[in-house]
Amino acid sequence: MPLVEFRDVSYEVGGRQILSEVNFTVEAGETLVLLGRSGSGKTTALKMTNGMLFPSRGQVLVEGRPTTEWDPIRLKRHIGYVIQEVGLFPHFTVAQNVGLVPTLEGWPAADVEQRVERLLGDMGLPPSEYLRRYPRQLSGGQRQRVGVARALAADPPLLLFDEPFGALDPVTRVELQHQFLELRRDLRKTSIFVTHDVREALRLGTRIGLLTRGRLEVAADPQTFRNARTEEALAFLGSLD
Amino acid sequence: MRPDLVNDLLQLTGEHLVLVLSAMAVAMLIGVPLGILLTRREGLRQWLLGFASVMQTIPSLALFGFLIPIPFIGGIGKRTVIIALVLYALLPILRNTFVGIMSVDAAVCESAMAMGMTSGQMLRQVQLPLAAPTILAGIRVATVTTIGTATIAAAIGGGGLGVFIFRGVASVDTAQILAGAVPAALIALAADGGLGWVERKLSRA
Numbered sequence: 001m002p003l004v005e006f007r008d009v010s011y012e013v014g015g016r017q018i019l020s021e022v023n024f025t026v027e028a029g030e031t032l033v034l035l036g037r038s039g040s041g042k043t044t045a046l047k048m049t050n051g052m053l054f055p056s057r058g059q060v061l062v063e064g065r066p067t068t069e070w071d072p073i074r075l076k077r078h079i080g081y082v083i084q085e086v087g088l089f090p091h092f093t094v095a096q097n098v099g100l101v102p103t104l105e106g107w108p109a110a111d112v113e114q115r116v117e118r119l120l121g122d123m124g125l126p127p128s129e130y131l132r133r134y135p136r137q138l139s140g141g142q143r144q145r146v147g148v149a150r151a152l153a154a155d156p157p158l159l160l161f162d163e164p165f166g167a168l169d170p171v172t173r174v175e176l177q178h179q180f181l182e183l184r185r186d187l188r189k190t191s192i193f194v195t196h197d198v199r200e201a202l203r204l205g206t207r208i209g210l211l212t213r214g215r216l217e218v219a220a221d222p223q224t225f226r227n228a229r230t231e232e233a234l235a236f237l238g239s240l241d
Numbered sequence: 242m243r244p245d246l247v248n249d250l251l252q253l254t255g256e257h258l259v260l261v262l263s264a265m266a267v268a269m270l271i272g273v274p275l276g277i278l279l280t281r282r283e284g285l286r287q288w289l290l291g292f293a294s295v296m297q298t299i300p301s302l303a304l305f306g307f308l309i310p311i312p313f314i315g316g317i318g319k320r321t322v323i324i325a326l327v328l329y330a331l332l333p334i335l336r337n338t339f340v341g342i343m344s345v346d347a348a349v350c351e352s353a354m355a356m357g358m359t360s361g362q363m364l365r366q367v368q369l370p371l372a373a374p375t376i377l378a379g380i381r382v383a384t385v386t387t388i389g390t391a392t393i394a395a396a397i398g399g400g401g402l403g404v405f406i407f408r409g410v411a412s413v414d415t416a417q418i419l420a421g422a423v424p425a426a427l428i429a430l431a432a433d434g435g436l437g438w439v440e441r442k443l444s445r446a
Contacts, residue, residue: 050355052351052354052355073357073359074357075357076354076355076356076357077356077357081352081355081356083348083351083352083355084348086348086352087346087348087349087351087352087353087355088349088352089349089352089353089366089367090346090349090371091370091371100356101356101357104356104357104358104362150356
C-alpha cells in the first residue's frame with residue numbers, strides 16, 4: 001500500500017482551478033519532489049496531504065485512508081511539516097519549538113526533553129548551546145534545522161517540506177541538502193518535497209513530479225526526468241546551464 | 242493641610258480606585274473575549290467595533306445622563322458610573338485584542354495549524370501570547386482614560402476624586418479642585434508607567 005496516494009485530485013477556489021486531476025503515489029522510503037513555478041499548485045498539493053486543504057474532487061489517501069476520514073488533528077500530528085519561512089514560534093525557545101508535537105501528544109516531560117536533545121544533536125546543533133535560545137537568536141540555516149527537528153519530533157513516517165531552503169544563501173542551502181540526504185539514509189523517512197529549484201529536485205528526489213498550471217506533467221526518476229522533452233521540463237532543465 | 246481634608250482625600254482616592262478597578266475588570270472580562278470572538282466571526286466585526294466607537298463619541302456627562310433613567314442598570318450611584326466607564330473602556334480593549342490577534346504572523350499560525358494544534362491550543366499557546374503586548378497597550382490606554390473620566394462620577398453621586406473637583410468648582414476654591422485633579426493625574430501617571438513597564442516586559446519575551 002502506498003503511503004500517500006492522490007486519485008484524480010482537483011482543487012478550485014473562487015472559480016480558479018489550482019489543481020486538475022492530479023494522480024500520483026508515494027511509496028515508503030521515497031522522496032517525491034514536486035517541482036514547479038510559483039502558482040503551479042505544488043504547495044496546495046502538499047497542504048492536501050496533511051488535511052490543511054481538502055480536494056474539490058477526487059481523493060487524497062494517507063496510509064490507504066482518505067484524508068476526509070482521518071481525524072484532522074491526528075492526521076496533522078502524524079505527518080511532519082517543514083514550512084516555508086520556517087514558522088517557528090518566536091516566543092518559544094528552541095527546546096519548546098522542537099518539543100511541540102510530543103508535548104501536545106502528552107509525552108512525559110523527561111521523554112520530550114530527551115527526544116529534543118537527541119534531535120538537536122542529530123541536526124548538528126549542540127543542545128547545551130541551543131536549547132534555551134529563541135528563534136531570533138539563530139541564523140537562517142540554524143532556524144531551518146530547528147524546523148526540521150521539530151517536524152521529526154514525534155517520529156512521523158511521512159515528512160512534508162514546503163520550499164524549506166528557499167530563503168537560504170547558496171552555501172547553507174547545499175549544506176542543508178546534504179543533511180537532508182544523510183537524514184534520509186539514517187532515518188528512512190518518506191518525504192514529499194516542494195521546490196522551484198530544478199537542481200535541488202535532481203539532488204534530493206528519488207522521483208520528480210513536474211507541476212504545470214495545476215497539472216502533473218511528468219513524474220519520473222531523476223535520470224528519466226533529465227531526458228523529458230515536454231515544454232515545461234525543457235524550460236526547467238534549460239535553467240541548469 | 243486640614244485633617245478633615247486628608248481624611249476626605251484618602252476616602253475619595255479609595256473610592257476612585259474602586260470605581261476604576263471595577264470598571265476595568267469588567268471591561269477586560271467583556272472586551273478580551275469579545276475581541277477574540279471578532280477574529281472568528283467576520284459578520285460581528287462591523288457591528289461590535291461600530292458600537293464601541295459610538296460609545297466613545299458620546300460626551301461622558303451625557304452618557305451618565307442617558308443611563309440614569311434606564312431601569313436596572315441606571316439610577317444614581319456607583320453602578321451607573323461603572324457601567325458608563327465600562328462602555329468607554331471597551332473600544333480600546335476590544336480593538337487591540339482583535340488587531341493583536343489578527344496581526345500575528347500568518348506563517349506562525351499556519352505552522353501551528355500544520356503541527357496539529359487545536360484552535361483552542363493555538364489561541365492559548367500562540368495567538369494570545371504573541372498578541373499580549375498589543376492587548377496590554379489597549380488596556381493601558383483604557384485605564385488612563387478611565388481614571389480621568391471617573392472624576393465625572395461625582396456628578397451622579399458616584400463619589401471618587403471628582404467630588405473635590407465639583408465642590409471646588411461650585412465654591413470657586415482652587416485648592417479643592419487641585420485636591421481632586423492632582424491625585425487623579427498622579428494615579429493616571431502611575432498606571433501608565435506601571436502598565437507600560439509590563440508591556441515592555443511582555444514584548445521582550
